[in-house]
Amino acid sequence: MKQKKFYLAEQDLPKQWYNILADMPNKPLPPLNPTTREPLSVEDLTRIFNHECAKQELDTEHKWIDIPEEVQEKYTFYRSTPLVRAYALEKALGTKAHIYFKNESVNPLGSHKVNSAIPQCYYCKQEGDTNVTTETGAGQWGAALSYAARLYGLEAAVYQVKLTMQQKPYRSMIMRTFGATVEGSPSMSTRAGKNIITRDPRHTGSLGTAISEAIELATTTPGCKYTLGSVLNHVTLHQTIIGLEAEKQMEMAGEYPDKVIACFGGGSNFGGLAFPFMRHVFDGTHPNTEFIAAEPQSCPKLTRGKFEYDFADEAGYTPLLPMYTLGHDFKPANIHAGGLRYHGAGTLVSQLIKDGHMHGVDIAQLEAFNAGLLFAQAEGIIPAPESCHAIAATIREAKKADEEGSAPVLLFCLSGHGLIDMPSYDSFISGDLQNYSLSDEDIKENLTKVPHVDIP
Amino acid sequence: MKQKKFYLAEQDLPKQWYNILADMPNKPLPPLNPTTREPLSVEDLTRIFNHECAKQELDTEHKWIDIPEEVQEKYTFYRSTPLVRAYALEKALGTKAHIYFKNESVNPLGSHKVNSAIPQCYYCKQEGDTNVTTETGAGQWGAALSYAARLYGLEAAVYQVKLTMQQKPYRSMIMRTFGATVEGSPSMSTRAGKNIITRDPRHTGSLGTAISEAIELATTTPGCKYTLGSVLNHVTLHQTIIGLEAEKQMEMAGEYPDKVIACFGGGSNFGGLAFPFMRHVFDGTHPNTEFIAAEPQSCPKLTRGKFEYDFADEAGYTPLLPMYTLGHDFKPANIHAGGLRYHGAGTLVSQLIKDGHMHGVDIAQLEAFNAGLLFAQAEGIIPAPESCHAIAATIREAKKADEEGSAPVLLFCLSGHGLIDMPSYDSFISGDLQNYSLSDEDIKENLTKVPHVDIP
Structure with a gap:
C-alpha cells in the first residue's frame, strides 16, 4: 500500500517564517501615505497594527523571522x-x-487563516493590548481571529458584512462560541456605520464598510488593535x-x-x-x-x-x-x-x-x-x-x-x-x-x- | 515542548478488528425472531443485511477479523x-x-461513523449489491454512508427523520453532495411512509418511521441492502x-x-x-x-x-x-x-x-x-x-x-x-x-x- 499522507513530527515543525521581502532580488515599491504620498514608516503602521507586525510588514533585512515559542x-x-x-x-x-x-x-x-490569527493576537497580548478587531466577509478570518483572541484572553470584535452574516449564519455562531462580539456591518456601533445607515438604512454592507468600522474602533478604543487576514x-x-x-x-x-x-x-x-x-x-x-x-x-x-x-x-x-x-x-x-x-x-x-x-x-x-x-x-x-x-x-x-x-x-x-x-x-x-x-x-x-x- | 498529538504511520494501522463477542467470558444472549422467539441465524439476518456483516454479527469464534485490504x-x-x-x-x-x-x-x-460505513459498503459491493439504504437521525451516519456508497459506486437512499432534516439542513446537503438520495421520513416513497402520512399528514418522523421505510426499501428492491450505523x-x-x-x-x-x-x-x-x-x-x-x-x-x-x-x-x-x-x-x-x-x-x-x-x-x-x-x-x-x-x-x-x-x-x-x-x-x-x-x-x-x- 502506497503512503498517502505525510506528517511532520511536532519537533520538526518550522521554527522560523520565511520573509520573502528580504530575499526578493527586485523589491516591491513601498506602501504610501495616501495624503502625503510618502513611504510609510513602522510608526505610521503602529497607529492601527501592533508594533511587531508593523515591523514585519516593512522588514527587508531578515530572511528568516523567529516564530515565538509560544506561537x-x-x-x-x-x-x-x-x-x-x-x-x-x-x-x-x-x-x-x-x-x-x-x-x-x-x-x-x-482554514489556513488561523496561522496568522495566532501570532497577531500573541503580539497584541505581548504589547499590552486588551482588544482586537477586524472585518470579515465569508467569515473564515473572523472565526480564526475569535479563536486566537480567546487563546490569549483578548476581547475580539468582528465586523462581518451584513449580507454574508445572513448567508452563512454558522460562521458568526462559531465566532460567538469563541466569545467574540460579532456586529453586522454597517452597524450602529461606529460613526462610520451610523453614517452609512443614515444614508441607506437597508445597506447590506461590504468589506469596505466593515474595514472602516474596524479601523474606527481600533483607533478610538485604548488598547485595541486592528488585524487583517490577508493582503499584507x-x-x-x-x-x-x-x-x-x-x-x-x-x-x-x-x-x-x-x-x-x-x-x-x-x-x-x-x-x-x-x-x-x-x-x-x-x-x-x-x-x-x-x-x-x-x-x-x-x-x-x-x-x-x-x-x-x-x-x-x-x-x-x-x-x-x-x-x-x-x-x-x-x-x-x-x-x-x-x-x-x-x-x-x-x-x-x-x-x-x-x-x-x-x-x-x-x-x-x-x-x-x-x-x-x-x-x-x-x-x-x-x-x-x-x-x-x-x-x-x-x-x-x-x-x-x-x-x-x-x-x-x-x-x-x-x-x-x-x-x-x-x-x-x-x-x-x-x-x-x-x-x-x-x-x-x-x-x-x-x-x-x-x-x-x-x-x- | 511536550508532544501533543500522536499519529500512527499508515503501515502501522491495525489490519484486524477485535471481535469482543468471541472473547467475552460470559456471552450475551442471542437475538430472537420476534414471532417465533427462536435465535436468529445468519440466513435470517441476510434477508436485510449483506452476508459478511450477518456472519460477523453472530461470530462467537474469531477473536480477530481481518480488515479487507481495500478497506x-x-x-x-x-x-x-x-x-x-x-x-x-x-x-x-x-x-x-x-x-x-x-x-x-x-x-x-x-465523525467516527465512516469507520463502519466503508466496510459495510465494501461487503455489499463484493456481494454484488447495487444499492444501500439506511435511516439517519442527526445525519452523521447518513453522511458517512453516502460517502462510502460513492466510494464503491453504490446508489444510496437515506431516510432522514423529517424533523432533523429541517433542524440540520447542512447534513442532508452533505449527503446529496456525495450523490445520495435523501428522503424526509415519513415519505411517500414506501408503503409504510404512505400509511403514516395518510393517518397523520403532519407527522415529523422518528427513527422508528425511518427504519421501517429503509427496511421496506431494502426488502422490496433487488440488489439493495439495509445498513445500520450503531447498536449491532x-x-x-x-x-x-x-x-x-x-x-x-x-x-x-x-x-x-x-x-x-x-x-x-x-x-x-x-x-x-x-x-x-x-x-x-x-x-x-x-x-x-x-x-x-x-x-x-x-x-x-x-x-x-x-x-x-x-x-x-x-x-x-x-x-x-x-x-x-x-x-x-x-x-x-x-x-x-x-x-x-x-x-x-x-x-x-x-x-x-x-x-x-x-x-x-x-x-x-x-x-x-x-x-x-x-x-x-x-x-x-x-x-x-x-x-x-x-x-x-x-x-x-x-x-x-x-x-x-x-x-x-x-x-x-x-x-x-x-x-x-x-x-x-x-x-x-x-x-x-x-x-x-x-x-x-x-x-x-x-x-x-x-x-x-x-x-x-
Missing part, C-alpha cells in the same frame, strides 16, 4: 497539517500527473508555515513540485504555500517551478487588472499599496467563494507576477464547483468554494499534461473545508449557480477610479 | 486519527489528571479500529488509561474505543480499567433502564435484542445530541454492563454544553453535542480525582465535531436550552411496553 506551541494544536497524495483524484481523472495537496482544512477552524506582507509571512512544512513533506514523499497552485483572494494561502518554494527559484536550486494563482473569473485582478498604487479597501481609508487591482471600489459578482471577492493582490505577489515569477489563471464559478464536487466524491473532503478554484486549476494542469504526454508533480493548497458553505453546494447541485464574466469596458471603466500615482 | 486502503484516507493530550483543557481545569482524547472528528465526514455487533466490531489505534498511540505517549470514556447512543463509538482496552481486563494485563458510558439525562437507559429483550426500533419491526432499554417506543426529549436519543443499548455493551465490567453516567444537557464550550475555547475544536457528553464525564472524573488527590490517566473519544450543529451552540449561549429529567413513573410506565421475553 510554536499553539501551532502544535493542529500542525503539521497533512500533505496528501491525491491518489483517488488522480484515478478519477485518469491522469499520469502526481497530485499532492496540503490540507489546511484539518484544523479546528477549518506580515500576514503572508505567517502563512509561510504552510509552504515550509510542505517542502519538508514533499521531501518525505521523495518528490518536488513542478507546479505550485493555490486559490487567490488577497494572497495569504497562495503566498504562504508558494513563497518557500519560490526561494529555490531565487537560489537556483529549482529554477523552473511554476506558480499558479487561481482567481475567480468574476474578479480577475491578476489576469485582467492593472499594476497600480491603489487602496486596500473599498472606502479608501488604508495606505496606498502597489498592486494588481481592478480598482478599489470594484464590486465583484456575488459568487460563493466569498474569500476571493477582493479587488487587489498583495504587494509581494503583485511584484512577483510583474517580474514574471508567477502568474494567474481565472476560473469560472461552475468550473470551480465541478472540480470541487469531483474532489469531494473522490477524496471525501468537501472543499471550501475558494479552494475549489485551486482544484480546478490543478485539474486543468493535469489534463494539459496528459495531452502533452508529461507527468508533472502538482501541489495545491486545500485552504479550507466547505462544511459551513453547504448551501453553495446545494445550489450548485440544483443547477442554480451561474458564471459571471466581465466585459473589457467594465474593467476599463472601473480602473479609471484608481488614484494613479506615478510608478518609477 | 484498509480506504481507511488511510483519514486514519490514523490523532490521539491528543489535552494540555489546554487540563490547564483550564487546573487538574492533575492526564487527559487524552482520540480525535475521530478529523476525518472527511466529521458488526458495527461496533468495525469501530474497534478506534480503540486499537488508541492503544498503540497511548503506548507512544508512554501511558495506559485508567478510565476510558465515551458518549453513548447505541454504543458504536463507546464500544469502538472501549472494547480493545476491555480485552486487557479479560486477559488480566490491565484488570482495573474503568469504562464509563456517558448518556444524556433525558435518555438514561444505562443508568435507569431495564435489562430486557426489546426491539431495536420504535415500530417493532426488528429482531428482539437483549439490552438495557427504556422501552422501544420511548420518546426522548428533543435534546441537541440527536445521536444519543435512542431507547436501547447494543447487546455487547448491555451484557458487559450487566456483568459489572462497565457502567453508565447520565449527563444533563446544560452540563454537556458547558463542558463542550470549555473544551472548544481551550482546545479550539467545537465538539459535536454528542461528544460533549463524553467531555462532561471526563471533567467530572478529573475533578473527582483532584478532590481525592489522585492523578489518573483519562481517555475519551471525541466522536465528532459540531460545525454542522452550530445552532445548538447558539441556543446554548443565548440561554435557550434546558435540562430534561424523567420521573421514576415515566420510566416505569414506558417499560411496561417491552415484550417481556423470559431471560434464562
Whole structure:
C-alpha cells in the first residue's frame, strides 16, 4: 500500500517564517501615505497594527523571522497539517500527473487563516493590548481571529458584512462560541456605520464598510488593535508555515513540485504555500517551478487588472499599496467563494507576477464547483468554494499534461473545508449557480477610479 | 515542548478488528425472531443485511477479523486519527489528571461513523449489491454512508427523520453532495411512509418511521441492502479500529488509561474505543480499567433502564435484542445530541454492563454544553453535542480525582465535531436550552411496553 499522507513530527515543525521581502532580488515599491504620498514608516503602521507586525510588514533585512515559542506551541494544536497524495483524484481523472495537496482544512477552524490569527493576537497580548478587531466577509478570518483572541484572553470584535452574516449564519455562531462580539456591518456601533445607515438604512454592507468600522474602533478604543487576514506582507509571512512544512513533506514523499497552485483572494494561502518554494527559484536550486494563482473569473485582478498604487479597501481609508487591482471600489459578482471577492493582490505577489515569477489563471464559478464536487466524491473532503478554484486549476494542469504526454508533480493548497458553505453546494447541485464574466469596458471603466500615482 | 498529538504511520494501522463477542467470558444472549422467539441465524439476518456483516454479527469464534485490504486502503484516507493530550483543557481545569482524547472528528465526514460505513459498503459491493439504504437521525451516519456508497459506486437512499432534516439542513446537503438520495421520513416513497402520512399528514418522523421505510426499501428492491450505523455487533466490531489505534498511540505517549470514556447512543463509538482496552481486563494485563458510558439525562437507559429483550426500533419491526432499554417506543426529549436519543443499548455493551465490567453516567444537557464550550475555547475544536457528553464525564472524573488527590490517566473519544450543529451552540449561549429529567413513573410506565421475553 502506497503512503498517502505525510506528517511532520511536532519537533520538526518550522521554527522560523520565511520573509520573502528580504530575499526578493527586485523589491516591491513601498506602501504610501495616501495624503502625503510618502513611504510609510513602522510608526505610521503602529497607529492601527501592533508594533511587531508593523515591523514585519516593512522588514527587508531578515530572511528568516523567529516564530515565538509560544506561537510554536499553539501551532502544535493542529500542525503539521497533512500533505496528501491525491491518489483517488488522480484515478478519477485518469491522469499520469502526481497530485499532492496540503490540507489546511484539518484544523479546528477549518482554514489556513488561523496561522496568522495566532501570532497577531500573541503580539497584541505581548504589547499590552486588551482588544482586537477586524472585518470579515465569508467569515473564515473572523472565526480564526475569535479563536486566537480567546487563546490569549483578548476581547475580539468582528465586523462581518451584513449580507454574508445572513448567508452563512454558522460562521458568526462559531465566532460567538469563541466569545467574540460579532456586529453586522454597517452597524450602529461606529460613526462610520451610523453614517452609512443614515444614508441607506437597508445597506447590506461590504468589506469596505466593515474595514472602516474596524479601523474606527481600533483607533478610538485604548488598547485595541486592528488585524487583517490577508493582503499584507506580515500576514503572508505567517502563512509561510504552510509552504515550509510542505517542502519538508514533499521531501518525505521523495518528490518536488513542478507546479505550485493555490486559490487567490488577497494572497495569504497562495503566498504562504508558494513563497518557500519560490526561494529555490531565487537560489537556483529549482529554477523552473511554476506558480499558479487561481482567481475567480468574476474578479480577475491578476489576469485582467492593472499594476497600480491603489487602496486596500473599498472606502479608501488604508495606505496606498502597489498592486494588481481592478480598482478599489470594484464590486465583484456575488459568487460563493466569498474569500476571493477582493479587488487587489498583495504587494509581494503583485511584484512577483510583474517580474514574471508567477502568474494567474481565472476560473469560472461552475468550473470551480465541478472540480470541487469531483474532489469531494473522490477524496471525501468537501472543499471550501475558494479552494475549489485551486482544484480546478490543478485539474486543468493535469489534463494539459496528459495531452502533452508529461507527468508533472502538482501541489495545491486545500485552504479550507466547505462544511459551513453547504448551501453553495446545494445550489450548485440544483443547477442554480451561474458564471459571471466581465466585459473589457467594465474593467476599463472601473480602473479609471484608481488614484494613479506615478510608478518609477 | 511536550508532544501533543500522536499519529500512527499508515503501515502501522491495525489490519484486524477485535471481535469482543468471541472473547467475552460470559456471552450475551442471542437475538430472537420476534414471532417465533427462536435465535436468529445468519440466513435470517441476510434477508436485510449483506452476508459478511450477518456472519460477523453472530461470530462467537474469531477473536480477530481481518480488515479487507481495500478497506484498509480506504481507511488511510483519514486514519490514523490523532490521539491528543489535552494540555489546554487540563490547564483550564487546573487538574492533575492526564487527559487524552482520540480525535475521530478529523476525518472527511466529521465523525467516527465512516469507520463502519466503508466496510459495510465494501461487503455489499463484493456481494454484488447495487444499492444501500439506511435511516439517519442527526445525519452523521447518513453522511458517512453516502460517502462510502460513492466510494464503491453504490446508489444510496437515506431516510432522514423529517424533523432533523429541517433542524440540520447542512447534513442532508452533505449527503446529496456525495450523490445520495435523501428522503424526509415519513415519505411517500414506501408503503409504510404512505400509511403514516395518510393517518397523520403532519407527522415529523422518528427513527422508528425511518427504519421501517429503509427496511421496506431494502426488502422490496433487488440488489439493495439495509445498513445500520450503531447498536449491532458488526458495527461496533468495525469501530474497534478506534480503540486499537488508541492503544498503540497511548503506548507512544508512554501511558495506559485508567478510565476510558465515551458518549453513548447505541454504543458504536463507546464500544469502538472501549472494547480493545476491555480485552486487557479479560486477559488480566490491565484488570482495573474503568469504562464509563456517558448518556444524556433525558435518555438514561444505562443508568435507569431495564435489562430486557426489546426491539431495536420504535415500530417493532426488528429482531428482539437483549439490552438495557427504556422501552422501544420511548420518546426522548428533543435534546441537541440527536445521536444519543435512542431507547436501547447494543447487546455487547448491555451484557458487559450487566456483568459489572462497565457502567453508565447520565449527563444533563446544560452540563454537556458547558463542558463542550470549555473544551472548544481551550482546545479550539467545537465538539459535536454528542461528544460533549463524553467531555462532561471526563471533567467530572478529573475533578473527582483532584478532590481525592489522585492523578489518573483519562481517555475519551471525541466522536465528532459540531460545525454542522452550530445552532445548538447558539441556543446554548443565548440561554435557550434546558435540562430534561424523567420521573421514576415515566420510566416505569414506558417499560411496561417491552415484550417481556423470559431471560434464562
